[in-house]
Amino acid sequence: MSTSTASRPVPAARDNHVRWRLPVRLRKTVLVVHVGSAGAWIGIDVVSALLVLIGWTRSGDGRTTTYQALADLFVVPMLYAALAAGVVCLLTGVLLGLATKWGLVRYWWVAVKLVLNVLACAMMLAFLGPITELSTGEQPLQDIWFVAFLASTAMALLSFAMVLSVFKPWGRIRK
Incomplete structure (x- = not known):
């Protein structure tokens, strides 16, 4: 009778330990919500940038009429929707970070995404305040650059x- 050593699964290294x-x-549901909210956020930014153009x-x-209509009907409501999508993206990202091997500050790419x-x-x-003032006419319409800056910067960051x-560049923050 021969004894063969079957390969046994190796326990996960302590580095990949997840508390829960x-x-x-x-x-998977949280991941779908995370990716969906990020996609919605990017989409809202693209539409906002197009409206400014x-x-x-x-x-x-x-x-003047175009900017007031954009501010009243589109940009401010879209900004609130983008903020909601951003908060959902942040919360689901934190939850995924805490509950997966990636962690919140274990890998550089995750930490940078969080920031x-x-x-x-x-x-x-x-920018919500200045944009709301823009829609009410309290601020000159030349200051629409706030919306353009916000949309383009957010698109670049996202x-x-x-x-x-x-x-997933840069590896682990610490060993």
Whole structure:
């Protein structure tokens, strides 16, 4: 009778230790919500940028009317929707970080994504006031650059976060 040593699964290294795990279906659901909210956030930013470009193509009273309509009907509500999507993305990202091997501050790419998300949400909060003033006419319409800056910066930050999610660069923060 020969004894063969069957390969046994090796226990996970301490580095990949997760304090608690989400059940598979719940983890996948949270991941779908995370990716969906990030996609919605990017989509809202793209639409906001296009609306600002439409306003810039107008001149005189047409420009004023366009910007007021954009601010009242589109930009402010979309900004609130983007903020909601950003908060959902942040919360689901933190939950995934805590409940997966990636952790919140175990890998550089995850930590950078967390900072980018918080920064983008803070930017939206900071710009809500000036944009709301713009829609009420309290601020000159030349200051629409706030919306353009917000949309383009958010698109750049969110696109970079998406690239980080795919390529996962830079390795671990500490061993």
